[in-house]
Amino acid sequence: MNESNIAKLINFSCHSSDFREGEHFTSIHSLGMVISGVMDLDDGQRKQKFEKGDLYSVRKNHLLKFVKYPPVNGEFKSLTISFDEELLLDFSREYNYKSGIKQKSTAYVTFQDDKSLISFMQSLLEYKEIWDDSDIRLIRLKQKEALILMLKYDINFKDVLFDFSKPYKIDLEDFMNKNYHFNVRLDKFAYLTGRSLATFKRDFQKTFGTSPRNWLQQKRLQEAHYLISETGKTSSDVYLDLGFENLSHFSYAFKKQFGYPPSSVVKQNK
Structure with missing residues (x-):
């Protein structure tokens, strides 16, 4: 060492x-x-x-x-x-x-x-x-x-x-739905699901019908829209928790996805 x-x-x-x-x-x-x-x-x-x-x-x-x-x-x-x-x-x-x-x-x-x-x-x-x-x-x-x-x-x-074994292959859909908000590299997601990066991408396409990057972006933005519209949280409250590196990137991606900025979303009255 x-x-x-x-x-x-x-x-x-x-x-x-x-x-x-x-x-x-x-x-x-x-x-x-x-x-x-x-x-x-x-x-x-x-x-x-x-x-x-x-x-x-x-x-x-x-x-x-x-x-x-x-x-x-x-x-x-x-x-x-x-x-x-x-x-x-x-x-x-x-x-x-x-x-x-x-x-x-x-x-x-x-x-x-x-x-x-x-x-x-x-x-x-x-x-x-x-x-x-x-x-x-x-x-x-x-x-x-x-x-x-x-x-x-x-x-x-x-x-x-004292368990020195490597992560074993686990259910990809369940793991990603629980961990999509973590901002880590794809190779870490692959490792934790017991796959090589190439196998992870291939299995991901079969499971979700799209690439990991596209799915992660969509999933995080959908959750952000829900939190802002249903709980009244702001962009500053949610962007880090959902895996975005900075507020400007989040705002840009949100507007591109929904056609309007997160600041224009109004909390829904039940």
């Missing part, structure tokens, strides 16, 4: 803007704790708020949105320790942990006030000044300590943490 990747395995995040939001494909398992402020996690099926002292574990091979809110006159702070596959393979061999029945894991899980894990994460803060230049030996020790505590909290975590 190169030095730049080592430095990212333990990450202290800090920012003081009004809020920060984004989304990503989670390619690695991690354990995190909110130090100050509030964070929302949204996997498309459920949304949960995390406050100061709350612990969470993000699972690999999922799509996830986040919003981070700093406290009044303060900074949002969080601490994350990640578990690369090299470490997990070594740990599974050293301690004889194996994945049992393959489980369909959720994008994230929470911990109910586990004092051992909270104390462990707080202890990591004492090292935050040296993580960038720390050597791999110390990081490996801390990763293993975290894993031992997580498995003591719930031994069933082994079925997810």
